[in-house]
Amino acid sequence: MPNTPPGPAPASQNARPFLHGPETAALTAALEAGQYGHSPLVEQFEQAVAAYLGVPQMVAVASGTAALHLALLAAGAGPGSEVVVPSQTYCATLHAILATGAHPRFIEINPRTLCIEDTAVRAALTDVTRAVVPVLYGGRAIDLSALHDELHARQITVVQDAAHAFGSRNPDHTLVGAQPDLLTCFSFGPIKNLTCGQGGGIIPRTPAEAATLRSLRALGIPQSQPERATATTYTVEQFGLRATMSALNAAIGLVQLQHFATAAARRKTLWRAYATGLQPFARVHLVDIDIDRTVPFNCVVHLPGGERDRVFAQMRGAGLGVGVHYPPNHTQPAFRPWHRPLPVTERSGRQLLSLPFHPGMTPADVPPVLAALAHSLPTEPPCAS
Numbered sequence: 001m002p003n004t005p006p007g008p009a010p011a012s013q014n015a016r017p018f019l020h021g022p023e024t025a026a027l028t029a030a031l032e033a034g035q036y037g038h039s040p041l042v043e044q045f046e047q048a049v050a051a052y053l054g055v056p057q058m059v060a061v062a063s064g065t066a067a068l069h070l071a072l073l074a075a076g077a078g079p080g081s082e083v084v085v086p087s088q089t090y091c092a093t094l095h096a097i098l099a100t101g102a103h104p105r106f107i108e109i110n111p112r113t114l115c116i117e118d119t120a121v122r123a124a125l126t127d128v129t130r131a132v133v134p135v136l137y138g139g140r141a142i143d144l145s146a147l148h149d150e151l152h153a154r155q156i157t158v159v160q161d162a163a164h165a166f167g168s169r170n171p172d173h174t175l176v177g178a179q180p181d182l183l184t185c186f187s188f189g190p191i192k193n194l195t196c197g198q199g200g201g202i203i204p205r206t207p208a209e210a211a212t213l214r215s216l217r218a219l220g221i222p223q224s225q226p227e228r229a230t231a232t233t234y235t236v237e238q239f240g241l242r243a244t245m246s247a248l249n250a251a252i253g254l255v256q257l258q259h260f261a262t263a264a265a266r267r268k269t270l271w272r273a274y275a276t277g278l279q280p281f282a283r284v285h286l287v288d289i290d291i292d293r294t295v296p297f298n299c300v301v302h303l304p305g306g307e308r309d310r311v312f313a314q315m316r317g318a319g320l321g322v323g324v325h326y327p328p329n330h331t332q333p334a335f336r337p338w339h340r341p342l343p344v345t346e347r348s349g350r351q352l353l354s355l356p357f358h359p360g361m362t363p364a365d366v367p368p369v370l371a372a373l374a375h376s377l378p379t380e381p382p383c384a385s
């Protein structure tokens with residue numbers, strides 16, 4: 001039986017973690033084992049995720065942001081280089097790019113999916129482009145295969161931000177992360193499809209890249225803990241960060257992975273209930289996340305022009321956990337030097353509303369949310385409840 005923590009009504013929060021029960025015992029056991037840093041438990045989690053995805057390796061790190069940062073470093077991003085990225089993402093994607101010393105080159109999205117497409121990527125490539133970061137918004141896979149040969153020839157790496165997309169499938173039905181020619185970064189943060197409490201993971205392209213990432217996440221020291229226990233010194237081979245995943249997080253992630261099918265099914269069922277309930281709304285457009293292939297991270301709508309902020313305030317006032325994911329990044333003060341006009345992103349940034357969405361909700365929680373939405377948009381037909 002699911003063991004979601006007691007708390008407020010499900011729809012009053014935009015998102016929250018979903019526990020299956022055994023996480024508590026697993027966490028207690030990890031606490032009592034007394035090894036809180038990188039440990040065999042972390043390696044067990046890495047192997048379990050790799051087996052789930054059908055890939056040789058996964059490199060666990062401290063967060064999705066760290067996953068992007070290290071993957072971009074491994075791809076060669078750094079001072080003087082550019083990384084092509086949508087503005088429509090969480091600011092973490094941008095901070096990871098800046099942390100390497102590279103600059104972002106913002107591009108437009110398709111407003112129907114909130115995802116980038118190959119034509120916009122191609123138009124943004126320059127002589128200094130080192131990486132392209134497609135953001136798999138809402139969990140939807142992005143197919144850039146039409147650009148594969150050109151990117152390969154220009155030594156540009158695709159580092160996909162799959163923070164939302166654990167468990168989703170590509171157009172060819174392989175799992176996101178299983179494509180051998182690109183680097184995939186997952187977040188295992190508190191509200192992600194698969195949570196460790198906090199954490200991230202990188203799917204490397206080659207064993208050598210895996211070794212580089214393992215060194216980067218551990219202060220540039222390639223020796224394992226057992227190796228270090230039998231030697232009087234260690235080698236700091238290259239620049240590195242303290243970006244290892246804690247065994248406490250891995251303990252949670254291992255349980256979550258065992259029960260992932262349950263959480264994924266609950267997310268899909270809830271998203272489909274919203275899609276059905278939204279059909280009578282003529283002026284509300286659901287972001288298309290390709291539900292048949294996607295494990296949805298969120299449920300986001302475009303509202304009619306100029307009404308989003310009022311609807312947000314009214315629904316929040318009614319105790320419903322609506323949100324906005326995300327305010328565009330190219331207009332943020334921190335990223336102003338790389339601003340360029342992005343009218344599609346700016347318009348959708350004013351229209352987006354995230355409905356309450358997490359696996360602790362069931363289809364029975366949807367009608368009250370949509371009734372409140374209809375109430376805030378008086379020209380809409382009231383939702384059947």
Ligand SMILES: Cc1ncc(COP(=O)(O)O)c(C=O)c1O
Binds near residue numbers: 089090199
């Ligand atoms: C699109 C996207 N990228 C990156 C991240 C960063 O992941 P983390 O919070 O695990 O650092 C997030 C987190 O919400 C995200 O939504």
